[in-house]
Amino acid sequence: MSPRQHKPKAPGAAGVTTVVVLRLYIVGGAPNSVQAIANLEAICQEYLKGGHRLEVVDVLEHPARAMAEGVLVTPSLAKLSPLPAANVVGNLSDKTKVLAALGLRRRAQ
């Protein structure tokens, strides 16, 4: 199976002018990976409003690729663009940490 591509519907909300390119390394069906996908999709929907491109790579299906790209653990999120690149590991339940990696600031509640 080729890695899944989540493409934006339309360039995003006000303030988001560039497409954020993300890659999430997971193990399909494993609990933290399932949670990481759900957490990331919720964050992208709230903060990027479609102004992003997310590729999900299952490391059990593509171990060589994960190693070539320097992945150490899964789930692991890589922000590839815009620079600077950033990484977050774990199930992405810490929203502040994910937003910081994406170069975004948490909205006031």
Next chain:
Amino acid sequence: MIPGYVPLRLAEGGPERRAIEAGQIDAVIDYASSNVILLPAARRALREAANRASAASREAAHEASIANRLLAALPHADYQRLLAGLEPLKLKLGEVLYEPGVPIRYVYFPVDCVISLRTAVEGHPPLEVGLVGHEGMVGISLALGSDVSSVQALVQATGTAMRMEAACFHKAFQQSPPLQNEVYRYACAKLALARQTVACNCFHAVEARLARWLLMTSDRVLSKKFFLTQASLGDMLGVRRATVNEAAGALQQRKLIRYSRGNIRILDRKGLEAASCRCYTRIEGLIPSA
């Protein structure tokens, strides 16, 4: 506690180690062995998911096999014992399951496919001597003490069947008197059917015999639409293609069937029953009902 097999590349106090300690990691990539190492919780979750999938597949096998009347007639306990050795598989038109004189490796319980049993006479094309669908099984000679097929078994209509290894069937047969009863009843019906077919082939017109085979095929594929080539119709009736054409044309003219390039549709079932010889009702009456 970090499992001992976490590779040394993970820095002490680094984000990966902290995420592992927080229980947020599913797998670690071990660069030394080029392996993806699943952590225990992830391994357990994937194993449970695989077990659920396998249970769903067993359930599907169960659903498919009860669509075979011979299996459906068995008491629950006997059926459950048999189920472990049954595997569903798709059989494709033209596939040869048995050749005459060759040991039987599997028995088949058709669900919605049709198997044609054919016998060869020197100097003639093979003649169809039996048809097996969801009402029966292919491989009864195993139950009658012979592990070699006396006929060729050829898939006449694509569909699903439940397959069981010959040794497994033999063991199940020895252990289950209800299975023995069902198989003997079916074998007895097949013998009577073969006798009736011999008489029918001798005395009845091709058109009436064609109507009978079409009805029998329709009963087994559980549909009024099916595919039969002229060659297989010829084998069914033991006649040449030109004769098949003539008989099929006559049935078509009477608006009982539509026949085009092997695609057959029964338009008027009652009419086709009337056009068939009485052997149809006699033969179908011989098949044990579940």
